[in-house]
Amino acid sequence: MTEAQPAQARQPGAGAPKLEALGITKLFPGVVANKDIDLTLHEGEILALLGENGAGKSTLMNIIYGLYQPTEGQIRVDGSPVVMHSPRDAIDLGIGMVHQHFQLVPVMSVVDNIMLGSETVDRGLLDRQGVSARIQELSQRYNMAVDPNSIIEDLPVGVQQRVEILKALYRNAEILILDEPTSVLTPQEIEGLFEVMELLRSQGKSIIFITHKLKEVLRIADRIAVLRRGEMVGEADPAAASQENLAALMVGRKVTLEVEKEPASAGDVLLQLRDIDAYTDLGEPALRSVSLDVRAGEIVGVAGVQGNGQTELVEVVTGLRPAAGGSVLINSVDMTNASPRRITEEGAICHVPEDRHMYGMVDAYSVADNLVLSSYYKKPFSSGLTMNQQAIAQHAEELVARFDVRTPSVRASGASLSGGNQQKMVVAREFGRPIRLLVAAQPTRGIDVGSIEFIHSQIVAKRDEGIAVLLVSYELDEIMALSDRIAVMFHGRISAILPRGQATREKIGLLMAGVSVEDETNAL
Amino acid sequence: MRRPVLATASPTTGIARTLRALLIPSLALLAALLAGAVVMILSGDDPMAAYGGLFKGAFGDGKGWARTIRKTIPFVLTGLSVALAFKVSLFNIGASGQFVMGSVFAVAVGINFEGLPVYVHLPLALIAGIAGGLLWGAIPGILKVYTGAHEVIVTIMLNYVASLLGGWTVYAGGTQGQTPGPLWDRTAGAISETPDVLHSAQIPWLFGPPYRVHYGVFLALAAAILVWWLIFKTPLGFEMRTVGHNMRAARYAGIRVNFTIILTMALAGGLAGLAGAIETLGLNHKFAPEFGGAVGFDGITVALLGQTHPIGVLLAAFMFGALDGGAATMQFESGVPADIIQIIQALVLAFVAAPLIIRLIFRLRPQSQEDAGSAVSTSWGGT
Incomplete structure (x- = not known):
């Protein structure tokens, strides 16, 4: 199955080639982003494009969507060669793209967003009624309920995504490119999206579905194309493929998807949150009376759709955001609204932040300087007045070796590393010092499978050393794989805390969507 | 939609890095001189004669060198002031006002305390000047931290306040018997100025008249080295640079961001205040x-031209000193008005602030993100 072979269709009604990319090569200065890629999308099929971050998926899609010109190669639509200079050309050819980050104006209505850029004018005025009627017709035909007059920012993420899809359909897209569409959705919303995709397929639309989640690929795709390091390394038939061989194809070697771990032996409560309230930067309630305990030697995973208070929860624990009410006890010491440094020092806490570029590293600093970001002032890195560059470099060499951070030198800038290695650098800094409590938010966001494997094993190793671990992730798979107990957050509250044994994907999915579960177990 | 980044940072040697850092400023100066030549040709002057005179005036003889060095000193200090703030992504437009406050505070000490020995009186006067600038720099820092007022706005306004305050201290009084300012020289009649600073508070000449170069040149050099050491060698400098690069990461790392901002603005003010005191x-x-603070505004140009690096500031200040030092001779020898020098200085700033223009003119390939020009853009991003 790892060999490239033309997958024979099990898909209903796959027709003639709709879109062909032939021999696409794209060079950036110093980087081959795409190398001689051939890709064919048939009419009425869902083609999954699988690959790790940096494998060249986005570059390829940007070429197909007219954002980049290929260095070599040709794009054909309906069999005839086309040259696209901008997304507008792509749209005119019936290609629509739903970006991972929605391109919607939050304060405008659905109608306005959908007609934005191709406004229909009636006697000099915007024809909102006409557009609205067409939207309703489209949303009925494809079973995507949307009120054309609602304001985008009031809509749940899943509905916003529908608006994006409708926007493409409104522009008569025959080919839809969905870039990581499931990353912001709950399991139930993902199922809803898949139903829409199937309906679109049955009506003859062709879909390219970009993802790195293997389960979803096997669930929905008619055919799977795998990219690795800018090259097409194989096609697979979902009926015959397994997660393991897809992962191996993606990474180029065998990977263990399951995290191996013994049952936890939890000790004393190390982190104790009681009735925490907190606000977002905009002053809206972010945490409402959150209580949670984390014991030494256990991993408590916080599940939930992004934006339900997880970020603020981590910030309150680490001292980056004030708690408006409640208390934070670390090792029985009250650390409510203590300074980040005091929490780091006295609480012996380390923090792998959700967004490494925003919080976790200084892009312009060398790897060595990044590795002392939270300990630069201590001996031996700093002795009174001056910093000791030699000690800093030596410390960096050790950590780089221990955590397998691939960098040409510890003097190379943090920005020059790949995403996975940047994350390993952050993990090395945080794990590499004596700690009792580990707070990891999205520890594997946007990094390759190989690095995920490594970081997961490090987290479990920390747990086995008797460290308390608070894990926040938007990837349910990650929560399920690592946690000993799972807390689900919805709208700033912890709606349930389940022992791993009682947590099923379905149950957690419902809780993530705000549905209360009957046999809710509150094992505090 | 990010481009993949190769994990290969070319290991540049120190020399290569230095040369690369010098490239844009040198080309900016060259482009500005060329543009100045075009202006001269358009107005019927001979650029060769003008630039010949400029060079002669700046470096032609001992007096030329003395002029150049004398003019360089305040540029070094105001340039350092702006550059230090830039390292923390703060835009100090207030070097002018801080310079004035430094002058006023220094002179207030310098005209009083008769009988003090020079080794007490002079340091005291210098420290007073630094304190004046420090105070004037700390205010925008404090306002930024506690009210969110942008330092650009506050420093600009404080320039006016300092200028008027300085004027008031030496106000000669009016014809209708208005109260004169506290520092006004009673023997000066209708002229608004202070008395001469006592001998014990004057910085001694290094070379006496006619060269008029004083020991302040060593203070400026020492300040440059000190700022370099502070920024690149101390934990405090690490904190400052971290705040400048990524304020969120700084908070995450436990750095007291607010304190760092206030301290940096105060230190920047202190440097400009020292410039005023030395002058x-x-x-x-x-x-x-x-004797106002035009040199404070030039500090912005000098800092940018020097790529906000203390050593670069030294070089840029020297260049500006030479331009100013040679201007009079240029006018005398070629008839080209000395004001053209200001046009050239302004063009240098324009070219340094817009490195893309320089890259376009000289057909350079784009460089990494760590361009000095980014110091300006980032300073507007923060709160």
Whole structure:
């Protein structure tokens, strides 16, 4: 199955080639982003494009969507060669793209967003009624309920995504490119999206579905194309493929998807949150009376759709955001609204932040300087007045070796590393010092499978050393794989805390969507 | 939609890095001189004669060198002031006002305390000047931290306040018997200025008249080295640079961001205040409203031209000193008005602030993100 072979269709009604990319090569200065890629999308099929971050998926899609010109190669639509200079050309050819980050104006209505850029004018005025009627017709035909007059920012993420899809359909897209569409959705919303995709397929639309989640690929795709390091390394038939061989194809070697771990032996409560309230930067309630305990030697995973208070929860624990009410006890010491440094020092806490570029590293600093970001002032890195560059470099060499951070030198800038290695650098800094409590938010966001494997094993190793671990992730798979107990957050509250044994994907999915579960177990 | 980044940072040697850092400023100067030549040709002047005179005036003889060095000193300090703030992503437009406050504070000490020995009086006057600038720099820092007022706005406004305050201290009184300012020289009649600074508070000449170069040149050099050491060698400098690069990461790392911002603005003010003190105690020997802080605004240009690096600031300040030092001779020898020098200085700033223009003119390939020009853009991003 790892060999490239033309997958024979099990898909209903796959027709003639709709879109062909032939021999696409794209060079950036110093980087081959795409190398001689051939890709064919048939009419009425869902083609999954699988690959790790940096494998060249986005570059390829940007070429197909007219954002980049290929260095070599040709794009054909309906069999005839086309040259696209901008997304507008792509749209005119019936290609629509739903970006991972929605391109919607939050304060405008659905109608306005959908007609934005191709406004229909009636006697000099915007024809909102006409557009609205067409939207309703489209949303009925494809079973995507949307009120054309609602304001985008009031809509749940899943509905916003529908608006994006409708926007493409409104522009008569025959080919839809969905870039990581499931990353912001709950399991139930993902199922809803898949139903829409199937309906679109049955009506003859062709879909390219970009993802790195293997389960979803096997669930929905008619055919799977795998990219690795800018090259097409194989096609697979979902009926015959397994997660393991897809992962191996993606990474180029065998990977263990399951995290191996013994049952936890939890000790004393190390982190104790009681009735925490907190606000977002905009002053809206972010945490409402959150209580949670984390014991030494256990991993408590916080599940939930992004934006339900997880970020603020981590910030309150680490001292980056004030708690408006409640208390934070670390090792029985009250650390409510203590300074980040005091929490780091006295609480012996380390923090792998959700967004490494925003919080976790200084892009312009060398790897060595990044590795002392939270300990630069201590001996031996700093002795009174001056910093000791030699000690800093030596410390960096050790950590780089221990955590397998691939960098040409510890003097190379943090920005020059790949995403996975940047994350390993952050993990090395945080794990590499004596700690009792580990707070990891999205520890594997946007990094390759190989690095995920490594970081997961490090987290479990920390747990086995008797460290308390608070894990926040938007990837349910990650929560399920690592946690000993799972807390689900919805709208700033912890709606349930389940022992791993009682947590099923379905149950957690419902809780993530705000549905209360009957046999809710509150094992505090 | 990010481009993949190769994990290969070319290991640049120190020399290569230095040369690369010098490239844009040198080309900016060259482009500005060329543009100045075009202006001269358009107005019927001979650029060769003008630039010949400029060079002669700046470096032609001992007096030329003395002029150049004398003019360089305040540029170094105001340039350092702006550059230090830039390292923390703060835009100090207030070096002008801080310079004035430094002058006023220094002169207030310098004209009083008769009988003090020079080794007490002079340091005291210098420290007073630094304190004046420090105070004037700390205010925008404090306002930024506690009210969110942008330092650009506050420093600009404080420039006016300092200028008017300085004017008031030496106000000669009016014809209708208005109260004169506290520092006004009673023997000066209708002229608004302070008395001469006492000998014990004057910075001694290094070479006496006619060269008029004083020991302040060593203070400026020492300040440059000190700032370099502070920024690149101390934990405090690490904190400052971290705040400048990524304020969120700085908070995450436990750095007291607010304290760092106030401290940096105060130190930047102190440097500009020292510039004012040195000019007053070493050269003018008194304060009058016309000894204002134009040199503070030039500090912005010098800092940018020097790529906000202390050593770069030294070089840029020297260049500006030479331009100013040679201007009079240029006018005398070629008839080209000395004001053209200001046009050239302004063009240098324009070219340095817009490195893309320089890259376009000289067909350079784009460089990494760590361009000095980014110092400006980032300073507007923060709160």
